[in-house]
Amino acid sequence: MANKPRWIYWKKTFKSKFQAGCLKAKLEDNWHNGYEIGPCVEIKKLKTEKYVVRYTFDEMSESTM
Numbered sequence: 001m002a003n004k005p006r007w008i009y010w011k012k013t014f015k016s017k018f019q020a021g022c023l024k025a026k027l028e029d030n031w032h033n034g035y036e037i038g039p040c041v042e043i044k045k046l047k048t049e050k051y052v053v054r055y056t057f058d059e060m061s062e063s064t065m
Contacts, residue, residue: 003058005040005058006056006058007055009053009054010023010052010053010055013051013052014051014052016051017045019051020051020053024043024053027039027041027055028041039055039056039057040056040057041055042054042055
């Protein structure tokens with residue numbers, strides 16, 4: 001059985017998905033052509049109609065995402 005990934009949440013929430021998407025792109029670009037495997041970054045919508053960005057460095061399969 002695969003372990004659940006350990007998510008790291010960005011400390012700020014965003015009013016729009018576009019704002020969260022800009023941060024997601026920035027996090028992913030920091031590892032572009034780097035020596036390490038980049039993080040898996042996701043945008044989640046909260047019940048308060050705001051968005052939060054979370055990322056993990058754990059290896060994940062498609063079924064755990």
